[in-house]
Amino acid sequence: MTAFTLILTLSALVPSSLAIFAHQWVTALPGLGLGPLYHLRAIRFGIMVLALSAAAGAYWLAPGPGQAAGLAATVVLTLLSDANYAGRILVAVDRPRCVPAAGAGLADEARVLGYAPEGAEARAWPVAVLVPRHLIHDEVGGRPVLASW
Numbered sequence: 001m002t003a004f005t006l007i008l009t010l011s012a013l014v015p016s017s018l019a020i021f022a023h024q025w026v027t028a029l030p031g032l033g034l035g036p037l038y039h040l041r042a043i044r045f046g047i048m049v050l051a052l053s054a055a056a057g058a059y060w061l062a063p064g065p066g067q068a069a070g071l072a073a074t075v076v077l078t079l080l081s082d083a084n085y086a087g088r089i090l091v092a093v094d095r096p097r098c099v100p101a102a103g104a105g106l107a108d109e110a111r112v113l114g115y116a117p118e119g120a121e122a123r124a125w126p127v128a129v130l131v132p133r134h135l136i137h138d139e140v141g142g143r144p145v146l147a148s149w
Contacts, residue, residue, distance in 0.1 A: 009070035012055035019081035048078040092135035
């Protein structure tokens with residue numbers, strides 16, 4: 001393995017690893033604003049193409065077990081980056097069934113996220129429902145509400 005092929009392999013592995021967490025870049029780099037989130041799929045696709053091209057180029061220049069492992073790892077990481085797409089993970093609960101607090105069957109110590117707008121009935125969503133989905137679309141007092149955790 002030459003230094004150049006090592007650099008190519010690393011230039012494939014590092015971005016393909018970072019692409020897995022691309023939806024969290026806005027948290028790590030708030031100066032970028034929300035703009036990149038609207039183009040995240042295209043950004044992730046570009047990273048995947050560049051990473052796979054670098055890994056394939058490294059294997060083509062110096063075929064061997066190290067380059068094959070780098071290419072295989074890059075393929076796996078790029079597939080994982082698409083599987084971790086926030087649009088697939090953060091699927092909102094849409095208009096959950098509403099029951100009075102007494103009939104909800106929650107333990108006394110159960111945590112809830114509540115909303116009590118002026119002039120409308122209060123609503124609360126169990127944190128246990130919010131945690132796996134992070135989002136709930138609901139309607140309170142005739143107005144749409146998005147609860148997030």
